[in-house]
Amino acid sequence: MIRYIFRRIPSFVIVVALASIVAFLLPRLAPGDPAVQMAGPDATTEQVDAIRHAAGLDLPLVTQYLNWVGGIFHGDLGTSFSYHRPVSELIAASMESSFELAIFAAIIMVVLALVLGVLGGTQLRKTSRTVLDVINTAMIAMPAFLVGLILIVVFGIVLRVLPISGQVNLSENFAEGIKYLILPAIALALGQAAVIARLLQTSMLTTRGEEFVDLATAKGASPARITFRHVLPASLNTAIVALGLRIGELLGGAIVIEAIFSRSGLGQLAVQAVNSRDYFLVQALVIGAVMIAVLSQLTSELVTAAVDPRVRLDG
Numbered sequence: 077m078i079r080y081i082f083r084r085i086p087s088f089v090i091v092v093a094l095a096s097i098v099a100f101l102l103p104r105l106a107p108g109d110p111a112v113q114m115a116g117p118d119a120t121t122e123q124v125d126a127i128r129h130a131a132g133l134d135l136p137l138v139t140q141y142l143n144w145v146g147g148i149f150h151g152d153l154g155t156s157f158s159y160h161r162p163v164s165e166l167i168a169a170s171m172e173s174s175f176e177l178a179i180f181a182a183i184i185m186v187v188l189a190l191v192l193g194v195l196g197g198t199q200l201r202k203t204s205r206t207v208l209d210v211i212n213t214a215m216i217a218m219p220a221f222l223v224g225l226i227l228i229v230v231f232g233i234v235l236r237v238l239p240i241s242g243q244v245n246l247s248e249n250f251a252e253g254i255k256y257l258i259l260p261a262i263a264l265a266l267g268q269a270a271v272i273a274r275l276l277q278t279s280m281l282t283t284r285g286e287e288f289v290d291l292a293t294a295k296g297a298s299p300a301r302i303t304f305r306h307v308l309p310a311s312l313n314t315a316i317v318a319l320g321l322r323i324g325e326l327l328g329g330a331i332v333i334e335a336i337f338s339r340s341g342l343g344q345l346a347v348q349a350v351n352s353r354d355y356f357l358v359q360a361l362v363i364g365a366v367m368i369a370v371l372s373q374l375t376s377e378l379v380t381a382a383v384d385p386r387v388r389l390d391g
Contacts, residue, residue, distance in 0.1 A: 320376025
């Protein structure tokens with residue numbers, strides 16, 4: 077297992093290194109000069125040049141990149157142009173809300189994916205399978221923002237049982253915070269869960285045709301034992317890898333969901349950073365999102381390797 081881990085790490089290091097270059101160049105490709113924006117419309121050329129020099133924007137791009145990467149290794153993500161505060165402080169202040177949403181959505185996604193996937197992977201009647209396929213397809217087809225709007229109308233406006241905007245952090249009031257998380261988390265998780273469920277269902281149906289399943293059936297094993305003891309464990313590999321990818325995408329999808337449900341989190345911070353051309357803040361948010369996605373994928377591959385020794389041999 078240790079050898080497998082060391083074989084996988086280099087590829088992920090390369091991905092993060094390339095992502096850091098993209099994160100650095102991306103905001104600089106956008107039109108506009110943050111120094112001009114910080115100086116204001118009445119600033120002179122000398123004042124703009126002074127701001128640009130103080131922020132290090134007059135240095136060669138290679139030097140700026142190396143200074144930024146060096147600062148990351150020392151815990152310094154730079155200072156926000158628009159907020160005039162360390163980027164690490166801004167991210168830390170917004171992180172709690174986004175992480176609560178992502179974690180709660182991940183829990184819903186895993187539970188729903190397992191339920192739908194296992195149901196689809198069992199021997200169902202034709203009518204039941206058709207209904208389940210329709211539900212899965214509808215969940216995949218509907219974008220998160222549309223699901224969010226439907227939930228707002230049904231549970232917030234018509235039934236009035238759950239709040240549709242704002243937030244209460246779980247650290248402040250756990251029970252109240254859960255109420256504010258339910259609708260946005262469901263909107264964020266629904267489509268992702270359907271994709272994983274479809275993969276799990278396909279894998280389980282394929283596994284049911286294997287010889288060891290026929291052998292278990294011939295020995296008189298109950299349908300439940302065959303499903304949960306033989307079929308499901310042998311079918312989890314694809315779903316686990318997909319789960320790692322989807323968890324990484326939850327934070328990206330949270331940007332839209334936070335806007336719909338008026339939550340103050342990393343999504344709102346990212347939008348403000350892009351609008352104000354806040355280089356250091358954009359860079360930190362992009363590389364942070366990539367790191368989360370990479371770590372999620374690496375974790376899923378390690379879990380898959382732990383579950384199935386064949387993966388370690390082939391990896």
